[in-house]
Amino acid sequence: GAVVSQHPSWVICKSGTSVKIECRSLDFQATTMFWYRQFPKQSLMLMATSNEGSKATYEQGVEKDKFLINHASLTLSTLTVTSAHPEDSSFYICSAIRAGAGTGELFFGEGSRLTVL
Amino acid sequence: AQSVTQLDSQVPVFEEAPVELRCNYSSSVSVYLFWYVQYPNQGLQLLLKYLSGSTLVESINGFEAEFNKSQTSFHLRKPSVHISDTAEYFCAVSRPSGNTPLVFGKGTRLSVIA
Numbered sequence: 001g002a003v004v005s006q007h008p009s010w011v012i013c014k015s016g017t018s019v020k021i022e023c024r025s026l027d028f029q030a031t032t033m034f035w036y037r038q039f040p041k042q043s044l045m046l047m048a049t050s051n052e053g054s055k056a057t058y059e060q061g062v063e064k065d066k067f068l069i070n071h072a073s074l075t076l077s078t079l080t081v082t083s084a085h086p087e088d089s090s091f092y093i094c095s096a097i098r099a100g101a102g103t104g105e106l107f108f109g110e111g112s113r114l115t116v117l
Numbered sequence: 118a119q120s121v122t123q124l125d126s127q128v129p130v131f132e133e134a135p136v137e138l139r140c141n142y143s144s145s146v147s148v149y150l151f152w153y154v155q156y157p158n159q160g161l162q163l164l165l166k167y168l169s170g171s172t173l174v175e176s177i178n179g180f181e182a183e184f185n186k187s188q189t190s191f192h193l194r195k196p197s198v199h200i201s202d203t204a205e206y207f208c209a210v211s212r213p214s215g216n217t218p219l220v221f222g223k224g225t226r227l228s229v230i231a
Contacts, residue, residue, distance in 0.1 A: 006160075031216065032216035034218045034219075041226075042223070042224070043207065043221045043222060043223045043224050044161075044207070044221045046218050046220070049216075049218060051216075093160055093161065095218075095219070097216045102213065102214070102215065102216065104149055104166070104168045104213070106211075106219065107163075108153075108160050108161040108162075108163075109160055110159065110160035111159065111160040111161075113158070
């Protein structure tokens with residue numbers, strides 16, 4: 001089956017630093033990727049939609065300058081948390097749609113847990 | 118816009134007993150429906166999905182869900198649960214057309230008791 005890989009799975013950083021999380025579709029091309037955020041014991045909240053070669057579309061309330069999303073190729077999207085603060089600590093999950101397939105062929109990464117000290 | 122309601126935040130059940138996790142959705146258009154399972158500190162795993170065709174869909178580990186359009190429901194069932202089924206279960210919905218994101222319910226914590 002299709003595989004989406006996230007890296008790193010765990011990251012601990014100091015407040016004020018920036019952290020980059022990668023989301024890769026390993027065996028398929030993904031024109032669209034989505035980034036979700038999950039707080040402890042809560043559901044997944046959509047942060048942004050990332051389309052290859054264009055600017056990401058952010059959900060209301062998500063700071064685009066805080067959470068920089070780049071989708072430079074058909075197999076890679078990155079989320080950079082800039083000047084991270086403890087309130088940014090969360091579980092970040094990406095998902096990717098197989099190019100040409102639509103939502104029925106959507107695959108999730110394993111997630112990246114960010115802890116900001 | 119779509120929305121999903123999972124009526125139970127926690128469901129405790131004894132091992133080998135049946136279980137039903139409820140999911141209702143709201144949408145003005147046709148939908149795709151999904152159930153995902155999440156084990157502690159892990160990502161999401163697709164359990165089963167309804168895209169079209171038969172309204173009853175099954176997973177390889179004994180779960181099934183039935184799409185009921187009139188009741189706008191997609192409840193998840195298993196006739197006999199195991200300890201290993203203890204996890205968080207999320208129901209999700211999306212539009213069939215285009216590259217649209219999934220909208221998730223708040224999740225149901227299934228706890229299987231020995």
